[in-house]
Every structure is written in structure tokens, then in C-alpha cells.
Amino acid sequence: MKVWVIATRELRSFFDSLMAYIMLVAFLGFSGFFTWLYGSDIFFVRQASLQVFFSIAYWTLFFFIPALTMRLLAEENRTGTIEMLMTKPISDLQVVMGKFSSVMLLIVIALALTIPYYITVASLGPIDHGATITGYVGLLLMSAAYVSIGLFASSISNNQIIAFLLALLISIFFHIIFDVLSYSVTGGIGSIFSYLSISTHFDSISRGVIDSKDIIYFLSITFLSLVATEAVLTRRNAV
């Protein structure tokens, strides 16, 4: 309940500032532009599939999520409101989960606004509904991982810009570097890099297969980052 109160409060504050609108318009603008108007858009590819959108959202979310999370704890650290928050009868974990949920809700809203894409493509051809749903599931799982990383970065800094850059730096390993390394290294180490790369797991899910190892991978990153964030908050009061 307390988590929900924090989440909705944060979400309201997103919508009361320009932040949510800028992010949503930018995300939908980018995604819509490349899905419908330019490049390998849906009418150019001429296939009843949302793969075009998924591959664009894969990149747009990577850049936008750190911008959404940078403020969450860094701002509270800077203004000192975090101390006030800690005096309330709520646990550190509830604070972390509340903030995490607020950004996830915003991402769900952003993805829900792309449902017209799905309806349009489904009306124009025999879309694979299963693969489309898993594509959305893949985007949500990936977002959860990046939101938790962003939240962790925000917890260890009181400067929003540093939090943004730090989140991007950590995410870039999972998004690009591990993938590139996996192609450069042979044997078992190469396999470890390949496993750590988000693209390996996102590609596996977005083709239409829900695999327990992909789910566990995404949940592991999310869980570890959230636990680390909580630990950062707890350490403030530790001796």
C-alpha cells in the first residue's frame, strides 16, 4: 500500500512537471517516426509485424530511462528531503520499490500508447499475436532492468547529471559492450559476455518464445540493482 502511495505520488509529480510530457512525446515521436514514416518503416518492409517498432524502442528506451530515473533519489539527496522521507514510518525497500514502480508505470503508459500501432498492423495483415505480445514483454523486462540501474545510479549521487551519465554508463555495458566483447572473445568467456548482453535475451524473447533463463536474467539485474539501491539508502544510517 505504502509502495503504491509513493508510486502514484511520484507519477503525479512526473505529470505535474514537463518531464513526463517531454519524455513521452520524444519516445512516441522517435518510435512513431521510424516505425511509420522513415527508413525501414512498416509499409516499406510490408510485413504484418511490429519488429520494426521493437527494434527502435529497444534503443529509445535505453536513452530515455536514465533521463527518467536521474531525478528520483539524486534530487532528494540534493535537497535533503531524503532525510525527511527516512523519518516516515516506511522502510527503505518501500521507498525504492515505490520510486521504481512510478517509472515502470510511466513506461507502461508509453507502451500502451503504441497499441494503435498494433491495431493498425493487425487490421492490415496476419500479425503473429504471440510474437507481438512477447515483444512487449521483452521491452517491459528490459525497461525494468534499466529503471533499477537508473535508480541505483540516482541513489549514489546528489547530482542529476552525474546520475544520468552513471546510469547510461552502466547500461551501456549491458546494451552494447558485453555484446561487442562476446564477438571478440572465444570459448567460455565469450559465452559469459554473450549471456550478460541484454540483446541476447531481448532477441530471444521478442521472436515469440518465453524462456525461463531470459526471465531470470532480466529479473536478476532488476533485483540486484534494487537491492543495491536499498543498501545505499540503509548505509546512510549505518555505523
Place this chain on the structure above:
Amino acid sequence: MKNKRRITLQLLMILGVVILINIVSDRFFVRVDLTQDQRYTLSDATRNILRDLKQPVTVSAYFTSDLPPQYINLRREFTDLLVEYGNLSRGMVVFEMIDPNDEETEMAAMQAGVQPVIVNVRERDQVKQQKAYMGAVVRMGDRKEAIPLIQSDAAMEYSLSTSIKKISIVDKPLIGVVQGHGQPPLSSLQQALSGLLVLNNVEEVNFYDTIEDISRFQSLMIIGPTDSIPSLHFSLLDSYLAGGGNLLVALNRVSADFNTLQGFAVETGLENWLMDKGVIVEGRFIVDANCGTVGVTQQTGAFQYTTNIRFPYLPLINDFADHPITKGLSNIVLQFASPILYTGDTLVRFEPIAFTSEKSDARSVPLMFDIQKQWTDRDFTRSKLAVAATLQGPISGNLPSRMVVFGDADFAVASDPRQNLQRENVSLLVNAVDWLSDDTGLVELRTKGPKARPLDEVEDGRKLFLKLLNFLLPIILIIIYGVYRIIRNRNIRMKRMEDVYV
């Protein structure tokens, strides 16, 4: 109050547990295939092949171990598949993984038919090329079949299941490919032959050489004759069908000369023989709004460039009947096809199995091709013209027999040995022969894999509307909500101020 050291220790312990869970989950996992056609799940065809195994099958997989992860993943994918084959066959499929890292094992792999491939490997800041083995040999008794290169997903299952099927069939039926009337040589049917040879033996039949006993063939194929066929040969075909034989006819009733840009009818006598059976392959060109493109070289000043222009004489076929021959097919390309009609009696069951789109038509010959023509909806007044059909029943004589007729002969024929035909085109021909031979066990497997899911034809105006609607609608919704929220917040503020004033 917690101790900082304790927090760090707890964090490290959690990290260790999570890493352990990931290692375990990488080995033991559950998979749910949500794709509509279940393309990442083993097909019923594979299950049937494994269930029917009478003797043990040994698979020797040759995989080089020290490779980049995409190849290591392939090795693991193949191992997982073999484990699943072993379970489904109740232990009849056993396997061994061999790393050809010395001369002896390399030689064994090559002798078995697994050839090395060259892969790029990055080592010490340099990209070097390395020899790698990624193949397998399937053995049953003294028979063996090599898979020279293993590919991922559906191709992996197809190659493994067909290899097992190939070595487990005892008496393969014989298929005859009729030659001698200007038909394309067997070498141009190479891609179809590799599919046909899994379940059948294939031989050429030339009616001119000897009047041989053609009743030994399970099915005959007549593909694209261009010369006139003597009436004696039709009598042979009649008696073959009367004896319960099966026949595949792929006929070019029309042809095009690109030098003169003319289209004309082809007459071999086969069309009249078919007409006697009630099957009319019209001597007309099908045109379809859903079509392929041709590259046209244009000159503007000193510049020469090639543009792809849609050419309705190359119909794309996406509409198929629910029939074993067309199961799983989604996209066939035909070249200068003709429509098929049936006027025969009802004793023979005529079933069209592939159709043109809603916007199609048939043009009479002779005609001149106008590459630059601007096609409009008025050019396509007919719809759903049959381009392939099956016949079952007493086609000739009293015994039941089967026949498949195609209104185009080039769809599975390579004009050049290096030409790579569209996979589904080849599958259509091979599926048809399997159906004639009454063995459609591999049809499902052959057409497995990512399907083309073409968008419907949309007029330019509607297309622009849909593009702008999808681009702008979500953004406008967000802006409307933002404006609503600003107004609401201002009203609340105003109300509060009023309260203070009062």
C-alpha cells in the same frame, strides 16, 4: 542500526545466490513458444519420425570447441535438440559430441562428409580466420547421412529429422521426371531434387528412348515442355493413369520474349490432353496487383541507374486452400502464369489449391509488355484465379489416381545453376510430389520457419492517413492530457485563492 560491513556482506551473499541461480537456470530451463505457428517447437512430423524408428540411430556431432559464442550457442542448441530427440524416441536416438582438434578426428569428420568452414575469430587484437567444424553424421545400421553444416532454429530440426527419415526408409518410391519434349534438364531442378530425394528415388524418363514400363514409377512429373508431344506419349500417360499412377503437370501456356517485349501462347498438345480430362489451362497471362518487381535500367543524362518497377505479370501468391500441399506456405512467386479452370465430370474431384489476389485479371495473347505502364484498379477486374489444382478419382480408366496441375512451370526451375530459388516455391513442388505419393510426413517440417506475413494492398491515400494517424495520435493524446491537467491545476489553484479571499 545496521553495520556497514554487514550490509556489504549481505549484498555479496545475495550477488552469489543470484549468480548461482543464473548458472542453474542456464542449464535447466522451461520454454513456452507463443508464436502462432509454433515454429520454435518440435513439429508433429519430427515426433512421428522418431516414434516410428525401428532401429537405434547414432548422431555424431562434430563441433570445434574454441569458437566465438554465436557458434558455441549453436553447439549448445544442437545438443539440447539431440537430448530432446533422445527423449522423444525413447532412447532410440543416441549422440556423441566430437571436437575435431587433431588430425585423426578431422580426417574422420571429413571422411564422414562434414566439411570445415572458415570463421573469423578475434585473437590478440587481430582478426584471424580459423577452420571450424559444425556438422553431424547420422547413422543407422550400415547406412549414414551427413549434415555438412548445421544451421539454427527450424533449419536445424529440418536437417536432422530429414536425415533420420532418409536413412530409416527401407523402400523408397520411384519418381520419374519426363524428358524429351524441351523440358528443362534435371540439373535445373537441383533444389527440388534435394527435397525429393529424402523420401524418394528420382529417375529421368524419356518416352523416345524405349517404350519402357512406366508403371514402376509411383509418380511422374512433366515440367515445362516446350516442344509438341506425340500422341503416342499421351496414350502412354493415359494407360499409366488408368493403372493408378500419379502425375504432376507444371505447364507454361504462355511465354515472354524480353527482346521483343512480346507475350505469346505455347502449344505442346499437353493443353489439349488436359482439356480432355476437363482441365483447362487458359492460354492467357495472369496479371495481379500483388506482384513482384523487375529491375529497369534508365538513363538520365550521363547517369545510368536501375529502378525496381512492379510487374503484375509476376504474381505473388498468398492465398492458399487448406490442403496438405500448401500447408504452412505463405508466399509463392510465379512468372507468367495462366489460370486453371475445370469443366470435367464430378466423378473426379477437382480442388483448386492456390489463388491470385482479389485484384487480378487474365490478358489474352499475343500482347506487348509495357514495363512503364501505370496500373490502376481498373486493370484488375477478376479475383482469386486458380493457379494450381489437384484432381483425384478415375481421371483415366476406372482406377483412382491423383494429378496436380500448375499454371506455371518456372516457379521451381533454376534458370542458372547458381540461382537460389525462393524456398517456398521449391517446397510447393516437393510437397505436391509427396502428396501424389501419399506421404506428406515431411510437408509440415519443410515449410517450418519464419513465415512471410504480407500486408494487404493499401491505396496511397489510406496509407498516408494510417501513417500520420499512428505517428500523431499518441502524441496528440499526451498533449491533450497535458493541457487538461494544466487547466485542472489552474482551476484548483484559483478555487483555493477564492477560498482565501472569502
